Amino acid sequence: MRIVMKFGGTSVGTPDAIRRVVAIVCNVAQQHEVVVVVSAMNAPDLRTTNTLIEAAHAAAQGDSNVATLLTPRLLDLHMRAAAELSTPEECRALELQLRTMFDHINDLSHSIAVLGELTPRALDLISGQGERCNARLIAAALRSAGQKAEAVDATELIITNERYGDATPLMPETTRHSQQRLLPLLERGCVPVVTGFIGATLAGIPTTLGRGGSDYSCAILGAALDADEVWFWKEIDGVMTANPKVVPEARTLPELSYTEMAEMSYYGANVLHPKTVYPVVKRNIPIRILNTFHPDHPGTRITNAQVAGTAKAVTAIKDVSLITVGGPGMLGLTGVAARIFGAVARANVNTLLITQASSEQNICLAVMRHEAEAAVRELRCELTSDFSHQDVEHIDVLEPAVIVAVVGSGMRGTPGIAGRVFSALGTAGINVIAIAQGSTENNISLIVNASDGDEAVRVVHRAFALDAY
Ligand code: ASP
Ligand code: MG
Numbered sequence: 001m002r003i004v005m006k007f008g009g010t011s012v013g014t015p016d017a018i019r020r021v022v023a024i025v026c027n028v029a030q031q032h033e034v035v036v037v038v039s040a041m042n043a044p045d046l047r048t049t050n051t052l053i054e055a056a057h058a059a060a061q062g063d064s065n066v067a068t069l070l071t072p073r074l075l076d077l078h079m080r081a082a083a084e085l086s087t088p089e090e091c092r093a094l095e096l097q098l099r100t101m102f103d104h105i106n107d108l109s110h111s112i113a114v115l116g117e118l119t120p121r122a123l124d125l126i127s128g129q130g131e132r133c134n135a136r137l138i139a140a141a142l143r144s145a146g147q148k149a150e151a152v153d154a155t156e157l158i159i160t161n162e163r164y165g166d167a168t169p170l171m172p173e174t175t176r177h178s179q180q181r182l183l184p185l186l187e188r189g190c191v192p193v194v195t196g197f198i199g200a201t202l203a204g205i206p207t208t209l210g211r212g213g214s215d216y217s218c219a220i221l222g223a224a225l226d227a228d229e230v231w232f233w234k235e236i237d238g239v240m241t242a243n244p245k246v247v248p249e250a251r252t253l254p255e256l257s258y259t260e261m262a263e264m265s266y267y268g269a270n271v272l273h274p275k276t277v278y279p280v281v282k283r284n285i286p287i288r289i290l291n292t293f294h295p296d297h298p299g300t301r302i303t304n305a306q307v308a309g310t311a312k313a314v315t316a317i318k319d320v321s322l323i324t325v326g327g328p329g330m331l332g333l334t335g336v337a338a339r340i341f342g343a344v345a346r347a348n349v350n351t352l353l354i355t356q357a358s359s360e361q362n363i364c365l366a367v368m369r370h371e372a373e374a375a376v377r378e379l380r381c382e383l384t385s386d387f388s389h390q391d392v393e394h395i396d397v398l399e400p401a402v403i404v405a406v407v408g409s410g411m412r413g414t415p416g417i418a419g420r421v422f423s424a425l426g427t428a429g430i431n432v433i434a435i436a437q438g439s440t441e442n443n444i445s446l447i448v449n450a451s452d453g454d455e456a457v458r459v460v461h462r463a464f465a466l467d468a469y
Contacts, residue, residue: 002033005231006218009042011292015084026147033186036193039214040130048130056126059109060118067109071102085141120164124208131195139193148190158199160207167207178224215276223279230280233292238300241466242314246454249467255307263407263443311464312408314457321372321399326362329391343382349375402453405445412441424463
């Protein structure tokens with residue numbers, strides 16, 4: 001099999017964590033072709049990417065000393081790990097490379113400080129250095145453990161558009177470059193250790209794929225190399241039926257469909273973002289979510305196959321505001337919904353959930369609480385004349401609220417699911433404020449008061465005996 005696997009920042013945050021990563025990679029590479037994608041080191045006391053971004057912003061304010069102070073700490077972080085995991089020769093070579101890279105960052109910070117301006121392009125150049133350091137560190141550790149490995153900068157592989165800070169790959173070019181560069185390494189049993197998060201434009205200018213972009217890098221390379229599977233090593237035992245901090249009896253879902261995974265990410269289960277994994281989903285490549293700190297656990301396998309079962313998981317989004325626009329004149333008033341959502345979009349606010357009953361007396365929408373004020377301001381402005389005609393009478397905001405979502409594609413066409421959800425909540429004395437279900441029937445979402453949120457998740461989890469599959 002050909003496997004592209006990604007290790008997140010915390011999975012490579014300490015020497016101990018990296019030791020686990022090395023063991024995992026050496027083990028899998030005995031039987032399979034392995035491409036490793038790494039994030040920057042996310043140490044408990046030093047988050048590399050954040051630190052670099054902070055230094056770049058300080059430079060833009062005229063203070064390049066922040067970079068000069070922080071880069072030795074970053075060098076130290078990487079070299080301390082190297083000292084534990086690599087041979088003295090590897091350490092010496094690595095230190096030379098890292099010193100050159102950090103000198104470059106310092107020079108760049110001075111230039112930014114002189115210019116007093118940080119362009120998105122310069123920020124990408126600086127913020128992506130953590131991945132470059134870490135790919136070199138991990139390749140050295142692998143070689144020191146006897147595994148052939150080579151660090152490869154994704155600037156050579158992932159060709160993107162010029163949208164700095166949030167670039168999108170150009171797949172045909174990326175596929176060509178990745179295959180040319182990586183297949184020969186795989187053929188000779190060498191593990192490429194590729195930088196996550198970064199790419200480069202056709203002209204070779206470094207870009208980044210957005211914060212948390214290493215997952216995206218892994219999926220892009222999985223697609224470009226036509227991998228048999230794409231694995232994401234995280235700090236959890238796969239995708240769970242609910243947040244275990246809220247529901248102690250929550251358990252790992254051994255299998256899930258792409259659709260269910262997407263529904264769950266929308267509703268607050270912080271697993272994989274649907275856009276991130278789109279390249280592999282499109283090619284039907286199976287995904288696994290595994291735990292670096294518990295590598296024997298089978299985790300969750302995600303494919304396009306329908307998995308048996310109705311409701312599979314319960315997720316929650318906290319700190320939500322429910323905005324209700326209502327009034328007697330809204331019945332039959334055409335275009336009012338378009339104007340409401342237009343106004344929310346103009347405020348640059350993302351709508352999480354929408355409901356309107358057929359009485360048409362009101363439209364409810366849920367947004368993140370910190371965005372509610374901006375949305376309401378824009379709504380009041382848009383609806384001024386409707387207020388004066390008394391078509392619209394009120395805009396109410398209920399907060400803090402929680403969206404609870406029950407997810408599972410097997411709910412489609414199965415009668416009684418909603419009934420079970422609501423009678424369980426009713427029995428527990430939890431008041432449901434609003435309800436939404438899309439016609440795909442993959443999920444039922446409801447809004448409850450913040451104080452009922454955790455209990456609602458537990459009640460629904462119990463109602464479907466999700467701990468006992
Ligand atoms: N290091 C990058 C970030 O912190 C990318 C990633 O971790 O996925 O955003
Ligand atoms: Mg990260």
